[in-house]
Structures are given as C-alpha cells and as structure tokens.
Amino acid sequence: MIIVMKESATLAELGKVISTLEERGFSPRPNHGGKSTVIGIMEAKPGDLTGLDELPGVEQISPVNSSFKMVSRDYKSEATTIKAGGVVIGGGEFVVMAGPCGVESEEQLLSTARMVAQNGGRVLRGGAYKPRTSPYSFQGLREEGLKILAQAREETGLPIITEVISPELVPLVARYSDILQVGARNMQNYALLEALGQLRKPVLLKRGLMSTIEEMLLAAEYLMSGGNTQVMLCERGIRTFEKATRNTLDLSAVSVIKRASHLPVIVDPSHAVGHVDYVADMCRASVASGADGIIIETHPRPEEALSDGQQSLTFDAFAELMVSLRPIAAAMGRTMAGG
C-alpha cells in the first residue's frame, strides 16, 4: 500500500501519519521525490490502514499495482538520479562507463583509464573478482585489483565501478569502489542483495541471463526495501536460441523499465553481443533507445586479454565510437562529456 500526502501537507501532519503507522507496527519510509510525498508500507493489507485516510494532509491511500513497490513509477514518479564521484547518472547526461573486463595489471588499467577519460568516458569499469563458469579460469586479482582501480581513480578522477560476488566481500569492495556491481549470475543471490541493501552507496544491478524484467525489478526491490535507494538497472542481453551473438540484447527492456520504474537504466552491449564487430552498432542503438548510459569493454591489446578479449574495443575503436555517439545523444536531448 502507498499513502500519498497532499502537496499542501505540513511536516507536522506527515509526522503524525508516521507515528500512527509506527504505533501499528510498521516502519514507514516517506519518499519526498517527485510531485508529492509518498509513504510505502510493505506487506500492509487494506484493513491495516483503516482511518489513516482521515488524518490531516493525507491525499489518498492506494494499493501499488504491481508486485514491486519502491522501484515503481507509482511509488515515485520522478526519475531517480544517482551521484558517483562528480558524475550524475539518470539526468541530462548520457554516461559512458568503460574499461577492461578484468583488472590484469597496473599498466593495463592505468593506460585504459587515461584513454577513457580523454575520450569522454565518465566512469571506469574493471573486474577485480571474476565469477567464472569454470573453477579453472582466471578468477581476478581480488584485493590487489581493487587497489589498482583506486589508484586509477586517483590519477584520472574517474569514479570506479566493480563487481562484488558475495556478501562477505561487500564491506571491502565498498571501501574501494564508487559503484558496486551485481553480476548477471548473482541477480537473484538474495544474501548478496540483502547485504547491499544495507549499504548507502550506488549499486548497478545486472539482469540475469534468463531473468524477466519483472524479476529484475523485484531484485531491485530487495535492495531498496533494505533502504538503499541508489540503484541502477543494467540490460546486458538475455539467453535465447540465436547464437550469432553471445546473448540477445533486449533493448525494448529499456523502454519497458523506463515506464515501469523511476530507476536509471544502463545498457551493456559488450556482454550482450559478445563480439567486437557488433558492439558499436548496439552502443548507438542504446543511446537512441532512451537509456541513461552504457557500460562497455575496452582493452589496450584485446587479443591478449585474460577474459572477454573478443568483445573488447581497441583504444582507436573506442575513440571512434565516442565521436559517433555524440550527435545521437544530442538528437535525444542529452549531453555527453568531451568532444
């Protein structure tokens, strides 16, 4: 259920509503964004809120028409913006996050970071902990990788995003990283989502390979119901019968999520198509789809990358791509850094 307050309601009236709810055993979470203040009451049944609509300042009480609540546009009509370092995601700027799949060495990451910054990239990506399908594959540099990422931020000013793969690692990764990423395979790792819900740092939640949009929104609800409102969603391709691309990029998900939710949407074309030949086309299509940003892979020597080399852009290809994105972003009414 959500309680919508009048625009003219006073803080005292709001306080009364909140204390009444607390007396009834609820933990009310007022949301002040958008056109009005809304209080979401999880798990309330119609009868639980009897009489509340008669308190001064209350506009109406209504059920949320979806299985997800706090992530819904019904709950918060205004688009959420998220700050990481000096970058605002979900606002007027189309944000490009880029970097290697995995952090492999100081030289590799720093050269990439400098190139990304020079060409208008705004956030540096790089995996320190790599969840790998086989136990015998490269598992990442772990804390050493986090340190190299922090060093690259120091030098270039780019905020960093990196993946966290288990609840125990959340405090460590949060200490180094500006945005914590939940990978596709962990989208429904609820222990991890609960740990991240306690955090007060931005989280990028990647869609599972076989997850519906609704399931992704419900996973985001785990984060938000824990109290972390800095959530962004990432479309990264779903598994289908088509094998010409690694996965099938579902760009219509951007359109669907933007109508259903107030959270920012990022697209990851690199993992979706899985081959460098198709990445630039899908980056351009992502801008025009209405996404708030993209996250892509670039590597100084893709052919030597320890993971995902076949989908990583060379530095030249990245620079060329950025040039081609700007006029499309402008056509969509968005700014882009650099250029």
Add this chain to the structure above:
Amino acid sequence: MIIVMKESATLAELGKVISTLEERGFSPRPNHGGKSTVIGIMEAKPGDLTGLDELPGVEQISPVNSSFKMVSRDYKSEATTIKAGGVVIGGGEFVVMAGPCGVESEEQLLSTARMVAQNGGRVLRGGAYKPRTSPYSFQGLREEGLKILAQAREETGLPIITEVISPELVPLVARYSDILQVGARNMQNYALLEALGQLRKPVLLKRGLMSTIEEMLLAAEYLMSGGNTQVMLCERGIRTFEKATRNTLDLSAVSVIKRASHLPVIVDPSHAVGHVDYVADMCRASVASGADGIIIETHPRPEEALSDGQQSLTFDAFAELMVSLRPIAAAMGRTMAGG
C-alpha cells in the same frame, strides 16, 4: 563456389567462362555489382571447376565461406539497393513504411495513406490476406483489399507493400503490389519462396519467430537462387521467455546481417514489441542500429482495429515519432523525407 573475374576482363572472356560452365552442366549467374564481377556456381564441388582458373580474365576461384551464397557479402560486396515506385531502399535514405495491420475499409486505408504521406512516410503497408493463428479470426478483405491498396497508391503516390500467403496468390498480389511481403510464419514455406524467386519484383522477407539469422539468410537464398535479386530482410522480433513484450526485438540482428550480407535490412518494431508504449523508443533505436528503414503500424482509431490495435500508433503519435526520427537519421548520415 564463386568465380571472381578480373576488373580488366573483357565481355568476351566472361562469355567464354560462362559457356564453359554451361558445357559442364551448370547455370552460371554472373553478378556485376560491387567492385568486381562474380559468378556463383551453386552445388559445385572443387573438382567441377578444374582448369577454369586458367581461362583469361579469371582472377580466382574460391569457396564461399558460408552456407548461404548469393546473399553473402563475399559474393557481392556492394550494398544492394531496391527501387519500389520512386523510393530507393538500402541507399542514403532512411525509409519509413507505415499503415494499418489489415486493410479494413476504403475510408480507413485512404485516411491513413494521406496522413502517412504528409508526415514523410514513403511506402504504404496494409494486409489484404491475413494469416491468423485461429481459423475463427478476421482473415482479411482479400482481393477487395488489394484494390483499395491500389486506389490509395493512385491517390497518394506511395508504393504499397502487402503480404502474400501462398504460391497460388503470387500472380494476383504481384499485379497490385509494389513490394510483396513474406510473413514470419511463412519464412520457411519453400513452395512460396520458390514462386517468389521466379518473380522480378521486390520481396520483403520477414524473420520467423523461431528463426536464426542464418536460416533467414538461407530463406533469402531460396529467393535469390530463383533469380529474384530484389530481396530485403526484416527483423521483427523473436520468441523468447520474456513476456513483457510480445516478442523480443533482436536489433543486433541488423548489425549481424549488415556484415554478413549485401541486402537491405528493415525493422518492424510494432510486431516485435506488440504494445504501442514501446514502439516509438524502438523505432528510434532502429535508426541508430544501422537499419535501412522501419515498417510500422498506424490506424485512425487503434481501439477499433480488427487486428493488432494495441500496437498501432494513432495519427498524432505517428507524426510526433517522425519528427523525433529525423535528427537521429541525420546523426547516422541518412536523409529522411518530409520534415
């Protein structure tokens, strides 16, 4: 196998190669487009062409590296352009085809045709024969519908595209229509493909719901191996587990096809997403994906449409969409009519 002629080869030399091939029982089809003349020999095995590489004017003989041949970029490196009425598809213009799902009445179609023409649409779509999942659904106005389409062309000058659903109907539909459409359910109806291969009119081949990109290219090969070179391909969504949209629009297919084939690619966002809320976003993404055009549904009163009303744009929404497409087309280096 393909035989590549030298740029300096004379017609006499070409003639000699052709007659030699005919003596060996082949039906050679020289292709003069692109940088060089190429002769595709279907079903030839390496030994069949022994000695041919020694004929004057022959540059080289090589296998085509794919199960499709005439549709391949290897066979013809230059992009194919197709003319329908005064419209060129596959060239520098981004072409919008629009109209109702089914032709329902003269009033409905003519009012739509006028609106489409005024707003920069270039081809008029409308189904006269409707393949329907249930035998009890509206099956189309049939020949009466074709006549109304021709009348709309007469009045507005827009060339028309309409679906043909069986081999027997090919002559009739070809008499009225500028472009013949093969629907998704008929993509592997080989009897139909063979009949259309005999035609010398443009064909738009829609991807089957369950078809891989390779299977679509092989279906196009049926058309081209019959001698019809005026083929364009249409991505219209594939069937996946995700049900928030009717199908999943696979925009990366545009990128994959453009690299693998010389044929123009059109996107049909209306059937892919199946709901009007998401159509405009996916039209914009289609332009930026590198497609040569889109085909979309619009209806004077979508809520009264006999089929697919939920995915048809109102006239106002269509006009608004067209305005938003132009700057993206410009950013992609494409022109668009009107504006």
Add this chain to the structure above:
Amino acid sequence: MIIVMKESATLAELGKVISTLEERGFSPRPNHGGKSTVIGIMEAKPGDLTGLDELPGVEQISPVNSSFKMVSRDYKSEATTIKAGGVVIGGGEFVVMAGPCGVESEEQLLSTARMVAQNGGRVLRGGAYKPRTSPYSFQGLREEGLKILAQAREETGLPIITEVISPELVPLVARYSDILQVGARNMQNYALLEALGQLRKPVLLKRGLMSTIEEMLLAAEYLMSGGNTQVMLCERGIRTFEKATRNTLDLSAVSVIKRASHLPVIVDPSHAVGHVDYVADMCRASVASGADGIIIETHPRPEEALSDGQQSLTFDAFAELMVSLRPIAAAMGRTMAGG
C-alpha cells in the same frame, strides 16, 4: 458455443435443433462421440442461440473455454482413435512408426521396411518431399519416392506416413500415403492446412519449433474446422537456448495436450534430440509420458544417409530399443505389436 444434447434426446429432436440453427445461418456439426452428442457452432455469440435451450432434447448451451473448439476435450470428451491401414492410433496399443528420414532408394527403403515390420513397428515413415533449410540440400525423390513407399507397403503391409509440403501436392501425396504429415516448418502454413482440412484421411501435425501448445491446437482446429476429424498431434522438440541436443523435447506437452484435447499424441524423439545417443532414452520416456506412439528414424547405414544420419538408429539399435519398450508399455497398460 457448444450445444450439448441430452442422452435421452431423439434423432427427431436433434434434427429440429440442426434445422433451427441452419435457419439462423449456421452450419452445425453434430459430434456423436463420447458420452453425449454435442453440436459446435463456430463464431456464434451468446445472443445468436437465444431460445435454443428450450428446444426438446437440449441439455445445455455453453461457451467453450478456450480459443480452440473442435479439438477441445470440452467439445468431445472421449479420446479420438484413428485408423490407418489395419492400425489403430490413440487406443490401447502403443504404436511405433519408423523408417528413414528420406526415401533414398528402393533397396534402402525396402530393407528398412522389412526390418521395421519384423521388430513390431506398425507404420513406415519416409520423406519423399524434403523441406530443407538450404536450397542447395537434397530435396527428396518426390513422386518417385512416393512410389517406392507404396511398393514397401505392398510388400510388408505397413501403412505409410509421408510429408506434404504444399497445397498443390495434397492430392498426389494423398493418393499414395495412408497418413499425411505436416512438418514443423509448415505448422502455420494455413493454405496447406486448409487443403488438408478438405481431405478425409489421417493427418499428423507436427509442432513448430517455436510454437506454443495452444498454437498447435489452433493449427489442428484449421484441419478440423475444414471437416477432417482424423488429426493427430506430434511433439518433436522446441527451440531453446540449450544446444547439447538439437532441440529440447518437451514431454510435458504430451501431458498438457492429453488434458486439453481428445486427439492422439505422437512423440518424435529423433528430431527432438538430434543425436542417436539420446534417442532410445527419450523413446522410453515417451512411452511413460502417456503418449500414444512414437515416430523414429532408422537407416541401414546411418553414416551414409543423405539427411539426418546422426539421429538415425542402426537396425540393431532399433531392434534392441523395441525390446526395451514393451515392458514399459505394459506398465502403462498398453499393448505393443511383436515381441
């Protein structure tokens, strides 16, 4: 809508109901199978049948709760049995149909037919017209193949099943074959379904690779609404992300169809799994799933087959399989020939 007659109704009363319906413009089709006589009225709306429930002998008038009608268990509660030659499909016998993917030669087919008959196979399969993904693949022996099939029936007594790929071929194939098969790629080729609906011979309708169970039942409705009641359905695997098998055999479809429809269900494990290693396991699972029969591929020399050799059983493997099926059929309360 369906009109259910009382068990005690007389033929005169039935005649009155039918003539009343005809006066109102309907073409009533009484169905006398099962516990009661039922008249299905296609496309009727509730108001169209006003007053009919007051005619003598009418038990009740009710809507059919599904988009398919004549194929539904609501329309005919008793299981349909189909006779082909001396074989009854859909009754107490578990029926094995077997033979090569394509008819390649007299020797190949006759040796296979003899072996199938000796081991308890009841129907001979073999393709004379092959719908192939590539225009350059073996397309079948065509009428020559039909003649060889007829010859094999002559010699062994096995009724034959073969595929028909276009409406024009229906009369020719019907002249030779006991059961006509609609292939997966033609499941929604409505021109073909309409031609077969006019026939009065058994048809086996294969599920399309991408088709839902409901769509298959609606395709069967095309056949039945044309007047052909001798329809059986075939589960042959659907296209999914899993590539360890050619398709994913959806055995739960047997269970779903058996509850929704009165038509017999056959399983084709050969095309579903696509590899001989897994065929026998899935044949055994098919028996236990409640299917009425299976259709499988066997070839004297699988490694030399012109199509689908990798999924064809050797003669020894076929004989061994048949021995293993009998006790499972018995456990399911079914008989099997031979043994």
Add this chain to the structure above:
Amino acid sequence: MIIVMKESATLAELGKVISTLEERGFSPRPNHGGKSTVIGIMEAKPGDLTGLDELPGVEQISPVNSSFKMVSRDYKSEATTIKAGGVVIGGGEFVVMAGPCGVESEEQLLSTARMVAQNGGRVLRGGAYKPRTSPYSFQGLREEGLKILAQAREETGLPIITEVISPELVPLVARYSDILQVGARNMQNYALLEALGQLRKPVLLKRGLMSTIEEMLLAAEYLMSGGNTQVMLCERGIRTFEKATRNTLDLSAVSVIKRASHLPVIVDPSHAVGHVDYVADMCRASVASGADGIIIETHPRPEEALSDGQQSLTFDAFAELMVSLRPIAAAMGRTMAGG
C-alpha cells in the same frame, strides 16, 4: 590432464607418482573407483607432466576432452553412488524424495513425513530457507524449520534434504541436514559452491533456469574440485517460450548427463511443470528416462500451502503415483521401496 594408472600398479608406484606431482607443485587427487585408478591434475599444461609417463605403473597421461574434469565419465567411468542415511542414490534403487515446498509447522511436516515413509518415499524434502523472487514473500521458518526437519527424521527414519542459500549458513544447515540442496537461482553462486566444496556431505545441485547442461557440470566441478565428491545433479526445467507449464522439463538432459558424467541424476517434475495436473505423468516419464530418482512436492492441504501449492500433490495423489511408478521402475531394472 589425467594420469591413468595400470590395473597392476602397486600402491608404492602410486605413491611415487603422487610425491613426484607434489614436488612439482600439484595437489594430486587419486580416484580409485571404476576400472582403474586415475589422478586428475587441474590446470596442468602438457609440459608440466613431462617424464611422468615413464614412472612404473603409469598406463597413460591424457587430456580430458571437456571443460569439466572431475565430473566427467572420462575421469571416472563407474557411476557414483551416494549414501544419505540408509539410502543409496545412483545405484539399483529408484529413489523418491518427497515433502512440502516449505516447512510450515510441526504438524504439517510430521504428517507429510509419515505419509511419505508409508508409501515408499525414501528421503524427506522441505525448505527452511526459501529464496523468493519478491522480498515480501514468505521466507521460511529458518533454523526453526531445520529443527522440525530433524524431528521428522527422528520419528520416521527418513534422511532429510533442505536448501542452503548462502555460504554463512552452510555449517548450520549441514548440522541438521543429510543432503544439502543448491537451488536453481544459486547454481552459479560460486561463493556458496566453494563453501559446499569444503564439506564432506552429499549435495544436490539444481540446474539453473537459464543454465546449459555444460554449465551445470562446471558448477558441479566447483564442488568436486573443492574435494566434495558426494554430488548429485537435478534437472528441474528450463525457461523457454512455452508458458503452458511453469518451465519446460528437459528430460533429455538426463540422457546427456548420464553419458557425460558419472554423477547421479535426480528429476524435479514439480518445479518443472508447476501444476499438479502434469506432475504424475512427468514422474513416470522420469523413471523411464533413466534418472536415478525424483524429488517431488506433497502437502496435506495444497490449497493452504504458503508456497507452491498449485504444484503439490495431495496425499492420495502421492500414494496413487507411487503405485504407478513401481512397474515402470521394474521395467527399467530398478527396485523401489514399499509396494
């Protein structure tokens, strides 16, 4: 790489091979099952084992022909059997595991446990920790549920299987449960797999909704490479376009896994089909597919279940099912308890 020892090799010879490997930095794991002793060396490259083939008792050194190693039939040709309580899984008995989706109360679980035991069920299932798509759904009784499970084992003698959802919970769940289950959503939760790999208790690994068979085998490799050899695999349906059933049961996976791996395979028809109407058919098909057992849901009052009621069998339906399974198991050469 795997090192295969001769059948005639002595323990002293084996010791020498092991110590040589340890000197070179490896942690050799000899496997004595099957026809021969095999030592798997993870991550070894061909050069690392130079000279080892000359040691006495070594038959040959060869690469494992798959990305998974210890789970492979190449590594261990004999089928693995797993003991839980007095029950042997993967041997000559077809094992039925049954119980409610979630433990809801002492009364509910104990009455179910008694009924399962009386009808020949061999393992009691019941979820104490429930991973739920929505944060607002019933999350299980947690440790209280584990205690009730232990009490039911006490009374009935049935070993118990229950799910563990995060690495921290492994010690607690292992204290109560005979078999630990990894749920579909956690199949690629590598932190959890690593924790379970350290355990020396049976683990049932469920296939992810979106996981290929190869990925499931690689997830099992995480468990085995940690040293836990008591692993069984569970097919529980994959996500496809078909929505008549909750998921699509992929019974051919049983056949594929049985050829590729030595581990036991269990089928979960309840979660695959998601509706009680189809569960019994798919249980019977599972027996005939060659699976080693099934795990199914039953509840005293399915309509009141807090989760998955629509797919839970009543007690009567369970008893009836068990009677129908026995002759099929016998036809497959398997025993079943009770009856």
